[in-house]
Amino acid sequence: MAIVELKNVAKQYGSSGNNAVDNFNLVTRDGEFVVLVGPSGCGKSTTMRMIAGLERNTEGEILIGGRDVSQVPPKERDIAMVFQSYALYPHMSVAENMAFSLKLKKRPAEEIKAKVDEAAKTLGIEHLLERKPRELSGGQRQRVALGRAIVRSPQVFLMDEPLSNLDAKLRVDMRAEIVKLHKRLKVTTFYVTHDQVEAMTMGERIVVMKDGEIQQIDTPINLYEYPANRFVAGFIGNPSMNFLRGTLADGVVGGEGYRLTLDAAHQAAVASHHGDIWVGIRPEHLRLADGDEPNNGLEGTVEVVETLGAVTMVQLAVGETTITAQLPGHRQIAIGDSLSLACDSDKLHLFDVDSDRAIGREPAAASSTAAEA
Ligand SMILES: Nc1ncnc2c1ncn2[C@@H]1O[C@H](COP(=O)(O)OP(=O)(O)O)[C@@H](O)[C@H]1O
Ligand SMILES: [Mg+2]
Structure with a gap:
Protein backbone atom coordinates (compact mmCIF):
# COMPACT_ATOMS: atom_id res chain seq x y z
CA MET A 1 0.00 0.00 0.00
CA ALA A 2 1.19 3.47 -0.75
CA ILE A 3 0.21 7.04 -1.47
CA VAL A 4 0.75 7.90 -5.12
CA GLU A 5 1.42 11.50 -5.99
CA LEU A 6 1.48 13.07 -9.44
CA LYS A 7 2.77 16.64 -9.59
CA ASN A 8 2.33 18.65 -12.79
CA VAL A 9 2.84 15.49 -14.82
CA ALA A 10 2.81 15.90 -18.60
CA LYS A 11 3.57 13.65 -21.54
CA GLN A 12 4.42 14.62 -25.06
CA TYR A 13 4.95 11.88 -27.63
CA GLY A 14 7.61 12.84 -30.17
CA SER A 15 8.72 16.43 -30.50
CA SER A 16 5.71 18.28 -31.90
CA GLY A 17 2.01 18.53 -31.23
CA ASN A 18 -0.09 18.68 -28.11
CA ASN A 19 0.56 16.97 -24.83
CA ALA A 20 -1.17 13.58 -24.55
CA VAL A 21 -1.40 14.35 -20.83
CA ASP A 22 -1.01 17.83 -19.40
CA ASN A 23 -0.68 19.31 -15.94
CA PHE A 24 -1.88 16.17 -14.12
CA ASN A 25 -2.05 16.71 -10.35
CA LEU A 26 -3.36 14.13 -7.92
CA VAL A 27 -2.51 12.81 -4.47
CA THR A 28 -4.18 9.51 -3.60
CA ARG A 29 -5.00 8.36 -0.13
CA ASP A 30 -3.28 5.20 1.06
CA GLY A 31 -5.39 2.32 -0.21
CA GLU A 32 -7.69 4.52 -2.27
CA PHE A 33 -9.56 3.30 -5.37
CA VAL A 34 -9.17 6.03 -7.99
CA VAL A 35 -10.91 5.77 -11.36
CA LEU A 36 -9.69 7.61 -14.46
CA VAL A 37 -12.54 8.11 -16.90
CA GLY A 38 -12.93 9.97 -20.17
CA PRO A 39 -13.46 9.40 -23.88
CA SER A 40 -11.04 7.37 -25.96
CA GLY A 41 -7.75 9.21 -26.54
CA CYS A 42 -8.02 11.52 -23.52
CA GLY A 43 -4.77 10.25 -21.96
CA LYS A 44 -5.91 7.61 -19.46
CA SER A 45 -3.55 4.84 -20.60
CA THR A 46 -0.68 7.27 -20.98
CA THR A 47 -1.15 8.33 -17.35
CA MET A 48 -1.16 4.69 -16.22
CA ARG A 49 1.91 3.86 -18.28
CA MET A 50 3.77 6.80 -16.72
CA ILE A 51 2.88 5.60 -13.21
CA ALA A 52 4.05 2.11 -14.18
CA GLY A 53 7.25 3.46 -15.69
CA LEU A 54 6.49 2.12 -19.18
CA GLU A 55 6.57 5.72 -20.46
CA ARG A 56 8.74 8.54 -19.15
CA ASN A 57 6.85 11.67 -18.15
CA THR A 58 8.17 14.66 -20.08
CA GLU A 59 7.36 16.99 -17.19
CA GLY A 60 6.56 16.81 -13.50
CA GLU A 61 7.16 14.24 -10.79
CA ILE A 62 5.63 10.91 -9.81
CA LEU A 63 6.03 9.73 -6.22
CA ILE A 64 5.05 6.29 -4.92
CA GLY A 65 5.15 5.93 -1.16
CA GLY A 66 6.97 9.27 -1.00
CA ARG A 67 9.75 8.08 -3.31
CA ASP A 68 10.38 9.90 -6.61
CA VAL A 69 10.28 7.07 -9.14
CA SER A 70 11.37 9.03 -12.22
CA GLN A 71 14.58 7.03 -12.48
CA VAL A 72 13.14 3.76 -11.17
CA PRO A 73 12.56 1.03 -13.79
CA PRO A 74 9.06 -0.55 -13.98
CA LYS A 75 9.96 -3.80 -12.26
CA GLU A 76 11.31 -1.97 -9.23
CA ARG A 77 8.24 0.22 -8.76
CA ASP A 78 6.33 -2.47 -6.86
CA ILE A 79 3.30 -2.13 -9.13
CA ALA A 80 1.09 -4.77 -10.74
CA MET A 81 -0.86 -4.03 -13.92
CA VAL A 82 -3.97 -5.66 -15.36
CA PHE A 83 -4.88 -4.81 -18.93
CA GLN A 84 -7.79 -5.33 -21.28
CA SER A 85 -5.86 -8.07 -23.06
CA TYR A 86 -5.04 -10.69 -20.47
CA ALA A 87 -1.69 -11.60 -22.05
CA LEU A 88 -1.55 -14.96 -20.32
CA TYR A 89 1.20 -17.36 -21.40
CA PRO A 90 -0.69 -19.91 -23.53
CA HIS A 91 1.66 -22.83 -22.88
CA MET A 92 1.55 -22.41 -19.09
CA SER A 93 -1.16 -23.62 -16.75
CA VAL A 94 -3.19 -21.17 -14.69
CA ALA A 95 -1.02 -21.94 -11.64
CA GLU A 96 2.17 -21.41 -13.65
CA ASN A 97 0.87 -18.15 -15.09
CA MET A 98 0.08 -16.88 -11.61
CA ALA A 99 3.41 -18.08 -10.18
CA PHE A 100 5.55 -16.67 -12.98
CA SER A 101 6.54 -13.29 -11.49
CA LEU A 102 7.38 -14.87 -8.13
CA LYS A 103 9.54 -17.50 -9.85
CA LEU A 104 11.42 -14.73 -11.64
CA LYS A 105 12.03 -13.18 -8.23
CA LYS A 106 13.36 -16.59 -7.09
CA ARG A 107 10.92 -16.87 -4.21
CA PRO A 108 10.90 -20.23 -2.40
CA ALA A 109 8.55 -22.86 -3.90
CA GLU A 110 6.41 -23.21 -0.73
CA GLU A 111 5.86 -19.45 -0.59
CA ILE A 112 4.87 -19.36 -4.27
CA LYS A 113 2.42 -22.21 -3.83
CA ALA A 114 0.86 -20.61 -0.75
CA LYS A 115 0.40 -17.27 -2.53
CA VAL A 116 -1.03 -18.82 -5.69
CA ASP A 117 -3.43 -20.98 -3.65
CA GLU A 118 -4.56 -18.00 -1.60
CA ALA A 119 -5.14 -15.79 -4.66
CA ALA A 120 -6.94 -18.63 -6.45
CA LYS A 121 -9.22 -19.06 -3.45
CA THR A 122 -9.92 -15.32 -3.28
CA LEU A 123 -10.89 -15.32 -6.96
CA GLY A 124 -12.77 -18.63 -6.90
CA ILE A 125 -10.52 -20.30 -9.47
CA GLU A 126 -8.95 -23.08 -7.33
CA HIS A 127 -10.53 -25.70 -9.58
CA LEU A 128 -8.90 -24.20 -12.69
CA LEU A 129 -5.26 -24.16 -11.58
CA GLU A 130 -4.15 -27.01 -13.86
CA ARG A 131 -5.93 -25.76 -16.96
CA LYS A 132 -4.36 -23.89 -19.87
CA PRO A 133 -5.68 -20.41 -20.77
CA ARG A 134 -7.37 -21.74 -23.94
CA GLU A 135 -9.55 -23.95 -21.72
CA LEU A 136 -10.97 -20.94 -19.90
CA SER A 137 -13.85 -18.53 -20.57
CA GLY A 138 -13.18 -14.80 -20.92
CA GLY A 139 -14.27 -14.13 -17.36
CA GLN A 140 -12.05 -16.92 -16.02
CA ARG A 141 -9.05 -15.60 -17.96
CA GLN A 142 -9.65 -12.17 -16.52
CA ARG A 143 -9.66 -13.69 -13.04
CA VAL A 144 -6.32 -15.36 -13.76
CA ALA A 145 -4.92 -12.01 -14.91
CA LEU A 146 -6.12 -10.48 -11.62
CA GLY A 147 -4.63 -13.42 -9.71
CA ARG A 148 -1.29 -12.90 -11.38
CA ALA A 149 -1.35 -9.30 -10.13
CA ILE A 150 -2.54 -10.21 -6.61
CA VAL A 151 0.20 -12.78 -5.88
CA ARG A 152 2.79 -10.05 -6.19
CA SER A 153 1.29 -8.14 -3.20
CA PRO A 154 2.19 -4.86 -4.90
CA GLN A 155 2.01 -1.39 -3.38
CA VAL A 156 -0.18 -0.23 -6.27
CA PHE A 157 -2.58 -1.88 -8.74
CA LEU A 158 -2.99 -0.36 -12.18
CA MET A 159 -6.01 -1.68 -14.08
CA ASP A 160 -6.53 -0.38 -17.62
CA GLU A 161 -10.01 -1.24 -18.95
CA PRO A 162 -9.68 -4.77 -17.54
CA LEU A 163 -13.32 -5.66 -18.21
CA SER A 164 -13.74 -4.31 -21.75
CA ASN A 165 -13.52 -7.74 -23.37
CA LEU A 166 -16.29 -9.24 -21.25
CA ASP A 167 -19.98 -9.28 -22.10
CA ALA A 168 -22.25 -6.82 -20.32
CA LYS A 169 -23.56 -9.16 -17.63
CA LEU A 170 -20.14 -10.54 -16.71
CA ARG A 171 -18.75 -7.00 -16.62
CA VAL A 172 -21.30 -6.03 -13.96
CA ASP A 173 -20.43 -9.14 -11.90
CA MET A 174 -16.68 -8.62 -12.23
CA ARG A 175 -16.80 -4.96 -11.31
CA ALA A 176 -18.55 -5.85 -8.05
CA GLU A 177 -15.89 -8.50 -7.44
CA ILE A 178 -13.04 -6.09 -8.04
CA VAL A 179 -14.60 -3.65 -5.56
CA LYS A 180 -14.89 -6.45 -2.98
CA LEU A 181 -11.34 -7.54 -3.68
CA HIS A 182 -10.15 -3.98 -3.13
CA LYS A 183 -12.03 -3.75 0.17
CA ARG A 184 -10.21 -6.89 1.32
CA LEU A 185 -6.70 -6.12 0.01
CA LYS A 186 -6.79 -2.32 0.50
CA VAL A 187 -4.12 -1.75 -2.12
CA THR A 188 -4.03 1.70 -3.72
CA THR A 189 -5.62 1.18 -7.13
CA PHE A 190 -5.87 3.18 -10.35
CA TYR A 191 -8.66 1.89 -12.54
CA VAL A 192 -9.22 3.12 -16.10
CA THR A 193 -12.51 2.98 -17.94
CA HIS A 194 -14.30 4.93 -20.65
CA ASP A 195 -17.62 3.85 -19.14
CA GLN A 196 -19.07 6.41 -16.75
CA VAL A 197 -21.36 3.85 -15.11
CA GLU A 198 -18.34 1.69 -14.27
CA ALA A 199 -16.56 4.78 -12.94
CA MET A 200 -19.52 5.85 -10.80
CA THR A 201 -20.07 2.41 -9.30
CA MET A 202 -16.43 1.63 -8.55
CA GLY A 203 -14.51 4.81 -7.79
CA GLU A 204 -13.98 6.27 -4.33
CA ARG A 205 -12.78 9.27 -6.32
CA ILE A 206 -13.05 9.78 -10.03
CA VAL A 207 -10.71 11.76 -12.27
CA VAL A 208 -12.62 12.95 -15.34
CA MET A 209 -10.28 13.63 -18.27
CA LYS A 210 -10.68 15.18 -21.70
CA ASP A 211 -7.99 15.96 -24.29
CA GLY A 212 -5.20 15.14 -21.84
CA GLU A 213 -6.50 17.49 -19.16
CA ILE A 214 -8.20 16.83 -15.85
CA GLN A 215 -11.71 18.27 -15.90
CA GLN A 216 -12.63 17.44 -12.31
CA ILE A 217 -11.57 15.16 -9.48
CA ASP A 218 -14.29 14.29 -7.01
CA THR A 219 -16.48 11.64 -5.42
CA PRO A 220 -19.12 10.06 -7.67
CA ILE A 221 -21.98 11.91 -5.97
CA ASN A 222 -20.26 15.30 -6.14
CA LEU A 223 -19.54 14.80 -9.86
CA TYR A 224 -23.23 14.10 -10.36
CA GLU A 225 -24.53 16.94 -8.21
CA TYR A 226 -21.85 19.55 -8.78
CA PRO A 227 -20.22 19.03 -12.17
CA ALA A 228 -17.52 21.69 -12.59
CA ASN A 229 -18.22 22.26 -16.26
CA ARG A 230 -20.49 21.33 -19.12
CA PHE A 231 -18.28 18.44 -20.25
CA VAL A 232 -18.42 16.69 -16.87
CA ALA A 233 -22.14 17.48 -16.61
CA GLY A 234 -22.81 15.78 -19.95
CA PHE A 235 -20.40 12.88 -19.42
CA ILE A 236 -21.52 11.78 -15.94
CA GLY A 237 -25.10 10.55 -15.73
CA ASN A 238 -27.23 8.33 -17.90
N1 LIG B 1 3.00 5.62 -28.37
C1 LIG B 1 2.36 6.71 -28.77
N2 LIG B 1 2.90 7.54 -29.69
C2 LIG B 1 2.25 8.66 -30.09
N3 LIG B 1 1.06 9.06 -29.62
C3 LIG B 1 0.47 8.28 -28.72
C4 LIG B 1 1.07 7.06 -28.24
N4 LIG B 1 0.23 6.51 -27.33
C5 LIG B 1 -0.84 7.32 -27.25
N5 LIG B 1 -0.71 8.38 -28.08
C6 LIG B 1 -1.66 9.50 -28.20
O1 LIG B 1 -1.84 10.08 -26.94
C7 LIG B 1 -3.19 10.43 -26.71
C8 LIG B 1 -3.70 9.74 -25.46
O2 LIG B 1 -3.73 8.34 -25.70
P1 LIG B 1 -4.12 7.29 -24.58
O3 LIG B 1 -3.39 7.63 -23.33
O4 LIG B 1 -3.90 5.94 -25.14
O5 LIG B 1 -5.67 7.58 -24.39
P2 LIG B 1 -6.83 6.71 -23.69
O6 LIG B 1 -6.19 5.60 -22.93
O7 LIG B 1 -7.54 7.70 -22.81
O8 LIG B 1 -7.72 6.24 -24.78
C9 LIG B 1 -3.96 10.04 -27.98
O9 LIG B 1 -4.08 11.19 -28.77
C10 LIG B 1 -3.04 9.02 -28.60
O10 LIG B 1 -3.20 9.01 -30.01
MG1 LIG C 1 -6.49 3.50 -23.16
Missing part, protein backbone atom coordinates in the same frame (compact mmCIF):
# COMPACT_ATOMS: atom_id res chain seq x y z
CA PRO A 239 -29.17 9.43 -19.88
CA SER A 240 -27.08 12.56 -20.35
CA MET A 241 -27.97 15.96 -18.98
CA ASN A 242 -30.06 18.19 -21.28
CA PHE A 243 -28.63 21.57 -22.23
CA LEU A 244 -30.75 24.54 -23.27
CA ARG A 245 -29.47 27.94 -24.35
CA GLY A 246 -31.11 30.86 -22.63
CA THR A 247 -30.69 34.09 -20.76
CA LEU A 248 -30.56 34.87 -17.08
CA ALA A 249 -32.19 38.04 -15.77
CA ASP A 250 -33.82 38.99 -12.46
CA GLY A 251 -33.64 35.48 -11.05
CA VAL A 252 -35.33 33.88 -14.05
CA VAL A 253 -33.67 31.76 -16.74
CA GLY A 254 -35.56 31.41 -19.95
CA GLY A 255 -35.41 30.75 -23.65
CA GLU A 256 -37.59 29.48 -26.43
CA GLY A 257 -40.26 27.26 -24.87
CA TYR A 258 -39.20 27.53 -21.25
CA ARG A 259 -39.00 29.84 -18.27
CA LEU A 260 -37.63 28.77 -14.88
CA THR A 261 -37.60 30.86 -11.72
CA LEU A 262 -34.63 30.33 -9.44
CA ASP A 263 -35.22 30.04 -5.71
CA ALA A 264 -33.69 32.65 -3.38
CA ALA A 265 -30.56 30.62 -2.58
CA HIS A 266 -29.91 29.87 -6.25
CA GLN A 267 -30.50 33.53 -7.17
CA ALA A 268 -27.98 34.63 -4.55
CA ALA A 269 -25.42 32.14 -5.83
CA VAL A 270 -25.65 33.40 -9.41
CA ALA A 271 -26.13 37.06 -8.53
CA SER A 272 -23.02 38.21 -10.38
CA HIS A 273 -24.18 36.66 -13.68
CA HIS A 274 -26.70 37.79 -16.22
CA GLY A 275 -27.23 37.45 -19.93
CA ASP A 276 -26.51 34.40 -22.10
CA ILE A 277 -26.27 31.12 -20.29
CA TRP A 278 -26.50 27.33 -20.65
CA VAL A 279 -29.14 25.65 -18.53
CA GLY A 280 -28.52 21.99 -17.67
CA ILE A 281 -31.32 19.68 -16.53
CA ARG A 282 -30.96 15.95 -15.91
CA PRO A 283 -33.72 13.85 -17.53
CA GLU A 284 -34.64 12.35 -14.14
CA HIS A 285 -35.23 15.81 -12.66
CA LEU A 286 -37.98 16.70 -15.12
CA ARG A 287 -41.56 15.93 -14.09
CA LEU A 288 -45.00 16.60 -15.47
CA ALA A 289 -46.14 20.05 -14.30
CA ASP A 290 -49.17 19.95 -12.05
CA GLY A 291 -50.56 23.17 -13.49
CA ASP A 292 -50.36 25.31 -10.38
CA GLU A 293 -47.31 27.24 -11.58
CA PRO A 294 -48.20 28.94 -14.86
CA ASN A 295 -45.26 30.68 -16.57
CA ASN A 296 -42.77 28.45 -14.77
CA GLY A 297 -41.62 25.35 -16.61
CA LEU A 298 -40.95 23.91 -20.05
CA GLU A 299 -43.41 23.43 -22.91
CA GLY A 300 -42.54 20.74 -25.43
CA THR A 301 -43.92 18.61 -28.24
CA VAL A 302 -43.36 14.87 -27.88
CA GLU A 303 -41.17 13.32 -30.58
CA VAL A 304 -40.29 9.88 -29.17
CA VAL A 305 -41.72 7.77 -26.36
CA GLU A 306 -39.83 4.76 -24.96
CA THR A 307 -41.73 2.60 -22.49
CA LEU A 308 -39.18 0.77 -20.34
CA GLY A 309 -41.56 -0.41 -17.62
CA ALA A 310 -40.00 1.20 -14.56
CA VAL A 311 -39.68 4.52 -16.37
CA THR A 312 -40.96 6.21 -19.50
CA MET A 313 -38.37 8.07 -21.57
CA VAL A 314 -39.81 10.96 -23.54
CA GLN A 315 -37.96 13.03 -26.09
CA LEU A 316 -39.56 16.38 -26.73
CA ALA A 317 -38.81 19.48 -28.72
CA VAL A 318 -38.53 22.58 -26.57
CA GLY A 319 -38.05 25.39 -29.06
CA GLU A 320 -35.25 24.17 -31.34
CA THR A 321 -33.78 21.82 -28.76
CA THR A 322 -34.69 18.17 -28.24
CA ILE A 323 -34.56 17.19 -24.59
CA THR A 324 -35.10 13.90 -22.77
CA ALA A 325 -37.37 13.48 -19.77
CA GLN A 326 -37.30 10.33 -17.64
CA LEU A 327 -40.70 9.99 -16.02
CA PRO A 328 -41.33 7.35 -13.38
CA GLY A 329 -43.66 4.48 -14.20
CA HIS A 330 -45.70 3.82 -17.31
CA ARG A 331 -47.31 6.91 -18.86
CA GLN A 332 -49.90 7.27 -21.55
CA ILE A 333 -48.03 9.74 -23.73
CA ALA A 334 -48.26 9.88 -27.53
CA ILE A 335 -46.07 11.37 -30.22
CA GLY A 336 -47.28 14.87 -31.02
CA ASP A 337 -48.65 15.52 -27.50
CA SER A 338 -47.89 18.86 -25.90
CA LEU A 339 -46.37 18.43 -22.47
CA SER A 340 -45.75 20.91 -19.67
CA LEU A 341 -42.76 19.94 -17.56
CA ALA A 342 -41.35 21.32 -14.34
CA CYS A 343 -37.94 21.14 -12.66
CA ASP A 344 -37.04 22.26 -9.14
CA SER A 345 -34.63 25.17 -8.90
CA ASP A 346 -32.13 23.21 -6.80
CA LYS A 347 -31.81 20.68 -9.65
CA LEU A 348 -30.94 23.27 -12.29
CA HIS A 349 -27.35 23.62 -13.45
CA LEU A 350 -26.14 26.85 -15.03
CA PHE A 351 -23.00 27.19 -17.15
CA ASP A 352 -21.10 30.15 -18.55
CA VAL A 353 -21.44 30.19 -22.36
CA ASP A 354 -17.81 31.23 -22.95
CA SER A 355 -15.93 29.05 -20.49
CA ASP A 356 -18.52 26.25 -20.06
CA ARG A 357 -17.77 26.44 -16.33
CA ALA A 358 -20.54 25.83 -13.80
CA ILE A 359 -22.00 28.90 -12.16
CA GLY A 360 -23.33 29.16 -8.67
CA ARG A 361 -23.55 25.70 -7.15
CA GLU A 362 -20.79 24.38 -4.89
CA PRO A 363 -20.60 21.17 -2.88
CA ALA A 364 -20.76 21.73 0.88
CA ALA A 365 -17.31 20.21 1.41
CA ALA A 366 -15.62 21.68 -1.63
CA SER A 367 -13.01 19.49 -3.24
CA SER A 368 -13.79 20.39 -6.88
CA THR A 369 -10.81 20.32 -9.22
CA ALA A 370 -8.13 20.61 -6.56
CA ALA A 371 -6.09 17.58 -5.62
CA GLU A 372 -6.51 16.72 -1.97
CA ALA A 373 -4.21 14.93 0.38
